[in-house]
Amino acid sequence: MADQARTVSVVIPTYRKSALLSQTLAALADQTYPADATEVIVVDDCSGDGTSEILKNVSAPWRLVSLVHDENRGRAAARNTGVRAADGQIIVFLDDDMRAVPSLLSDHARYHVVHANSAIIGNALTAPELGPSPVFRYLDSRGVHKLAPGSIVPARYFSTNNSSVPRDALLQAGLFDETFRSYGFEDTEIAFRLEDVTGLEFRYCAEAIAYHTHSHTLRELLMKREEAGRSSLGHLLTKHPDRVRELSVEALMPLAHDDSPLLRLRKRASRVLLAAPFETLGASLAGTRWLGPLAHPLIDYLIAAAYRRGLAQAASSGSL
Numbered sequence: 001m002a003d004q005a006r007t008v009s010v011v012i013p014t015y016r017k018s019a020l021l022s023q024t025l026a027a028l029a030d031q032t033y034p035a036d037a038t039e040v041i042v043v044d045d046c047s048g049d050g051t052s053e054i055l056k057n058v059s060a061p062w063r064l065v066s067l068v069h070d071e072n073r074g075r076a077a078a079r080n081t082g083v084r085a086a087d088g089q090i091i092v093f094l095d096d097d098m099r100a101v102p103s104l105l106s107d108h109a110r111y112h113v114v115h116a117n118s119a120i121i122g123n124a125l126t127a128p129e130l131g132p133s134p135v136f137r138y139l140d141s142r143g144v145h146k147l148a149p150g151s152i153v154p155a156r157y158f159s160t161n162n163s164s165v166p167r168d169a170l171l172q173a174g175l176f177d178e179t180f181r182s183y184g185f186e187d188t189e190i191a192f193r194l195e196d197v198t199g200l201e202f203r204y205c206a207e208a209i210a211y212h213t214h215s216h217t218l219r220e221l222l223m224k225r226e227e228a229g230r231s232s233l234g235h236l237l238t239k240h241p242d243r244v245r246e247l248s249v250e251a252l253m254p255l256a257h258d259d260s261p262l263l264r265l266r267k268r269a270s271r272v273l274l275a276a277p278f279e280t281l282g283a284s285l286a287g288t289r290w291l292g293p294l295a296h297p298l299i300d301y302l303i304a305a306a307y308r309r310g311l312a313q314a315a316s317s318g319s320l
Contacts, residue, residue: 008033008105009088009167010040013078014096018051020213021096025058028094033105035061041085042096043078044068076176076186079160083170091167093160097214099127100162107208108164118201119169119194121153122162122208134286134295135218141296149206156247158191158202162210169198177239184228185236188247192240218287218299222306229310234320252308254315274305 010028014021021042028040040062044051046069055066067081083091092108094100104122111120121144126136143157173193180186194200216224229252237244237253244250251266252274259267279302285291286298314320 007037007088008039008090008092008109009086010038010092010094010105011079011082011086012040012042012094012096013045013075013082014042014047014051015045015072016047016049016051017096017214018047018049018054021051022054023099023213024094024096025060027099028062029060030102031100031105032102033109038062038105039065039087041065041067041082043082045074045078046070046072074178074181076180077178080175080178083167083175086167089167090164091170092164093162094210095161097212098124098161098210099213101209104208104210107205111203111205111208112164112166115201115203117199118203119158119165119191120163120203120205120208121158122164122210123206124159124162125209125211127211127213130213130215132289134289134291134299135216135221137293138296138299141293144204147204149204151204153202153204154246155191155195155202156188156243158187160187161212162208165194165200169194169200173197180232180235182227182231183224185232189236189239192243218283218302222302225303225306226310229307230313231310231319233307234311234314238320249307249311252304252311254312254320270304270308274301274308279305
């Protein structure tokens with residue numbers, strides 16, 4: 001088959017998640033895609049938890065490449081190390097806490113045959129064994145899950161927890177920006193460059209399922225979003241100021257001297273609406289199971305508040 005003629009390199013950055021990484025690799029050992037057309041590259045970003053020793057004992061049907069950073073350099077740098085070492089025409093990005101279904105690599109490869117010059121976004125879902133929660137239901141309804149499978153999707157939905165890109169396009173775009181060291185948005189940033197520099201389209205492959213096996217509470221989710229607002233979101237907006245409106249964060253930014261009167265009004269309104277008392281009430285309601293899908297707009301609200309708080313901290317420190 002044409003899709004099986006394409007060599008696939010799976011790039012997995014990892015940092016101190018050796019137990020979850022073992023599950024990720026075990027699932028990849030059961031893939032239907034030909035093992036002799038597959039390599040798996042794990043980049044240990046200076047975990048210091050025995051990850052490298054565990055990798056030495058992995059027995060798998062495909063070629064395993066284990067690489068180690070001698071200092072922690074972040075996920076962008078770890079992915080770049082993996083891409084540079086890869087032999088495959090197609091790079092499949094997986095996180096170290098994702099459990100792929102057996103057809104995942106075949107589905108990614110098939111989509112690259114059918115949809116030339118595309119980046120493919122797989123279907124990342126919460127692992128069933130983690131149980132139901134408002135946060136998991138929310139995460140499983142966002143991004144590409146709002147769109148029809150196979151359709152062209154906005155570049156901002158690109159996520160490296162389960163996706164694939166032609167290696168040549170990654171090299172042409174200049175790989176990941178390694179100045180992204182903290183949580184989030186390094187994948188959004190390279191997606192914008194892939195779109196602008198190489199003309200790639202982004203498509204959603206619903207069949208390419210990988211289950212996220214790492215649990216997050218609502219509080220942990222919001223802490224990560226605040227961290228991103230404080231660091232990586234501001235960095236993204238500095239590099240791509242023309243994408244501020246597309247990312248729906250324009251009203252969350254600090255006031256600027258060149259703001260239009262309408263934008264100033266929107267920013268002042270967001271400051272009031274996202275104030276701490278309303279946020280506290282929203283968090284207490286969002287955590288209740290009986291709300292069901294009605295909790296989703298509440299979590300959207302809480303994430304916006306976390307981003308706004310982080311962006312304000314970045315502005316006060318002079319980094320935005």
